[in-house]
Amino acid sequence: MSESSSNQAATQSTSFDIYGTYQRILLNQEISPPLAAILALTELIENSPAGTMFELVTALNAGADAMKTKSSNPISLDAGCELFIAFVTLFPHDSVSFADLKTKLIRQGQQYADEALTYRRKIAELAVSFIKDGSVILTHSYSRVVMQTLLLAHERKRISVFVTEARPRGLGIKTAEALTAAGIPCNVILDSAVAYVMEKVDFVLVGSEAVVESGGLINAVGSNQIAIIAKAANKPFYALAESYKFHRLFPLSQYDLPNQNARIFSFPRPSPSRKPSISGSLSNPSSAIDSGSIEAAPTTITQEQISKNNPDVDYTRPDLISLVFSDVGSLTPEGVSQYLVGMFAG
Structure with a gap:
């Protein structure tokens, strides 16, 4: 051609x-x-x-x-x-x-x-078998497959759920509202309170944007630090992922993820402002400060600016993940790698 x-x-x-x-x-x-x-x-x-x-x-x-x-x-x-x-x-x-x-x-x-579209139900059925009666679960942000799993678990067992706020998008609020409407005991926690609450948690359950070739997880930003805390506290960290989210990507760090936002964690150039001027006598510089003649540019940082300068997703290493529940079964991170090789080998 x-x-x-x-x-x-x-x-x-x-x-x-x-x-x-x-x-x-x-x-x-x-x-x-x-x-x-x-x-x-x-x-x-x-x-x-x-x-x-x-x-x-x-x-x-x-x-x-x-x-x-x-x-x-x-x-x-x-x-x-x-x-x-x-x-x-x-x-x-x-x-x-x-x-x-x-x-x-x-x-x-x-x-x-x-x-x-039937995969979420399959995953929910598989994951619910790992959930014991009376479990306290920590989840992060909003995930359709996690929601289906928690709702199914609520039909069969007693559960209660901690949900992170999940800044910058705040999607944890959406999860908490849906769980509360279904009658599931639920509590929204600050992202910064994950380590504080981990002692009360039986396991962590999160969704996924993608599961990569290393067996690692790409999910809403904050997932990685939750996994690190769970590992330190010896609590299982489970990921739910439909097989169409298995991705032949092999990131080695957070900065290997493809992203269209060049402003992430960049240092903005300070806006032009007048240099401080001291109008008082050199022999008495404090009089210049007291008179308020040193002028500084006003600084205002909005939530929108913070969101634009932060990532939507992060990467969680495979050694931090206990199991990946998928429509093709419950897989270890190593099992995900093997499945991906077979899936694209024809």
Whole structure:
């Protein structure tokens, strides 16, 4: 295939507003970013004039790049794109024409998304078997699969839950409100109070943005420090993750995570201000201070500025994670690595 054909396929994919499609699909509260990305790429196939597999894969890669570029947190989205493009590339078929193949790919993408919506229930059933009656659980931020697990556990057992506030987005409040409405004893704690409350906790249960190839976890910022505290207190740290969030990414530190925000933890340049002026006599400098002639620029730091200068997610090392509950079973971090290798090996 010539370079001009490749460029043509990429151009054709841009005529379809894939990011707008992705945003529209996300309006469904049951659809998570990886699934929304898969469904958006499925619609791209439906609207693509590609006539060969090379052109189609080029268009899919261009569409995935377009979504990732416009997203402030592309990690979980990227996991869905990676999974779907690998599926398209490795898809076995006996289609009589390329148009027939595209129809099959569209159908398979839609069927996978429908099936994936059942994964949370599977994970909840698996995780609840590890929850004892009378358990005190600590959870962080908001996660659909964690919510489903806690609600199912409440139907069968007595539980109570501590929920972190989860700054900067404050999504722990959403979790606490939903749990309280369901009749689950719940208490919101400050992020800075995690070490204080850990002694009262039986285990930690968190969701995930992605589970990476090392077996580590990418989740709402603050998850890493909770895992460190849990490890120090000898309390299990469990993660819940649908298999479509397994991601071939291998971060070695927090700063290996792909992020579109260049301002994270940057030191802003001080705003220009007048130099302090001392109008008093050199023999009596205190008179100048008393007269208030030293002027300093007013400093105001808003919550919005703090949020913009902080990350949405962080990375938790595999040695801090006890188990990952998924629709493919309860896995150790090492088991996640092995599963990922097999999943992308065809």
